[in-house]
Amino acid sequence: MNAFLNALIRKKSINDDARADHGSGELKRSLGLFSLVMLGVGATIGTGIFFAMAEAVPKAGPAVIWSFVIASIAAGLTALCYAELSSFIPASGSAYSYTYVSVGEFPAYVVGSCLLLEYALAASATAIGWSEYLNNFLQHAIGWSIPLHLRSPLMVSGANGLEMHWGNFNLPPIILVSMCCLLLLRGAKESATVNGIMVLIKIAILVFFSVMAFTAFNSHNFVPFNPHGMLGHAGEKGMGIVPAAGTIFFSFIGLDTVATAGAETDNPKRNVPLGIMLALLIVVAAYILVATAAMGAQPVAAFIGQEAGLSAILENVTGQKWPAILLSAGAIISVFSVTLVLIYGQTRILFVIGRDGLIPRIFQTIHPRTLSPVANTVIVSVMVGLIAGFVDSSYLWDMVSMGTLVAFALVSIGVTVMRRKSPELVRGFTLPFGPWVIPGLSVVACAWIVVGLSNVTYTIFAAWIGFTVLGYAMYGIHNSKLALKRI
């Protein structure tokens, strides 16, 4: 029994990870504060704001602005925890690797499985959102829209819970995911320049939307401001500011990128926390601006079930097609890139877990010519594509947030553990106020948001974790490279 428990918390040493990941051909970088902020803004903005309003506004009403603030605080606190860990654990795999070094193998496995929700499900959900904007674009540009049964999911979240619509199939997201898959199989990478262009497109769209939407601003739409309170009134489970914060939390995925870039940053002690804070401020300001503009332009009830939300609002506000076409075109381009990057991130996480022997070897097989993990990319893409093709996105966003929040909380715990376990290690960046305050607040913030998520989300998450435990017990624990090395 002791041996089993020891297996669960066996930890990689920092040197193990550094050696494994720093092979030949390492690229040298030196990021300044500006680059770091742009990296954070680019990685974060746009993942959710194009789709978040239709999901979150019905839950919190105009008070969704506070949901953005709460979600941003949790994301900011966690990103700071990431920053401390990344400053002395030079590992790929982000939260998974930090947890492997700090807390242990099994918690790391759980984090890996949460990251699967964070990236793969987010990719499915963004692909579904892309499909809405594609349809909106086609409808306005050429007057043709994709037949409803070819752009609707089979599993729908209806008034009475799960409904199966057997004649439906959401085709466009599958096409998008297939395109991303082909690009990744070819070893394609989105360059810094392309990423920069994508950031500009996203910011331009959001500014354009806000300016246009503000022309129809009606303050009456903000009354009542907070119809459901913090956690919903009696009998309103899943409503309120905090549950809405859970739903929109995925809009902050990517902020941790700033932290994981710590090792490549000039003067990380100053630039990493500053970079995180500035990126977060820009992102949250943009989100609140968009949310205020959107809610000023139409009443809360209009958000329910609204497809391609931002485009639809612009069309209603201006009464013309061109603003909707322009916004949809921008969304189609930038969400394509977001989906590509999310699928890419997912394949790399599975690759790193595969390198540790915790999942089958097939995930770490590399194509000799393109250097892309072929089977891994195909498996991830099929999974992302199928989910996007069959499942209603309203099921997905909360799951994405659940996975992300649990992973974030475990990373935050890792900071405290490492401070106690290895205080002597030199850290590039150390959290202020000691080992308890910021990690503690981060865990509390994540937990608070998790509390607001729906019962369905809990049930699916519990099933997923059960599946994870089974996977670890049947494969991971026996094939762990760390364990085999110690024998």
Place this chain on the structure above:
Amino acid sequence: MQTCLVGYTPDAAGEDALALARTWVRAHGWSLVVCVVAPEAWGHPSLARLDVEYGNFLAQHTQAAIDKAQALLGDTPNVRYIKFASASASAGLLEAAKQENADLIVLGSARNGPEGRISIGGMIGEIMHSSELPIAIAPRGYSASASAVVGRFTCAYSGLEAASGTVLEALGIATAMEAPLRLVSFAVRDRQMYPPLIGYQAEESLAEAWREQALASLERVKKQLTRQQPPVAIAVTVKETWEEALSSFDWLPGEMLILGSSRMGVLKRVFLGSNANKIIQASPVPVMVLPRAS
């Protein structure tokens, strides 16, 4: 006796090609055919006799080229000099090689590349993609440092199934030439996804996995060739550029790099370029491109 056909032009590239061809035929007792391709003259007589004048000019030019090649080759045995008229240099050389039953075509680098490297101009590109014979290309300035012997053959191995045929052919060449064979695999880690999401190190981890995979693959091939004398050597590297990757290997005097021909379609080649092209242009030693397996 096997025949090597060199596509000669009376310039530095032609000198480099001759130097490489001479090393090859001297070391292995092949016969050498020096081919000068001239444009076809217009077959219809003109009243102003321009066609005759042009024809005379071409004949003089071609003869001058052959004289220069003769002077450069001196007393090299088994050499023949031929003139070939064709609408294009590449088509002419391929036709001449067919006519002469050649086993190898040797060319010099195009003129626009850096010294010591190969540049693939239009003519070399056309020949490479349509030849059924192996093509050897000398880097710019090769004649100045040409070795008397082919010191070693290095075969670039991609690890794909199709590459096994290339290895066997390279092995056949090395055995016939009584030269050692080395198998190398190299990759270039020149791109990074932005934003990287899970950290910059992910791609390092992939490159490391590739290195392990490539090494294991080469070890397997080496194991199959244990009877080969001298023993087959292997090497693997991952760098940021093709230049760095190729320069990181040690190269013996007179060494030659052997590549399998690209299996890519025309469109892909035109728009994206191929790894093979990049490798050829980064190679510090002469390169032999084997034809696409039929």
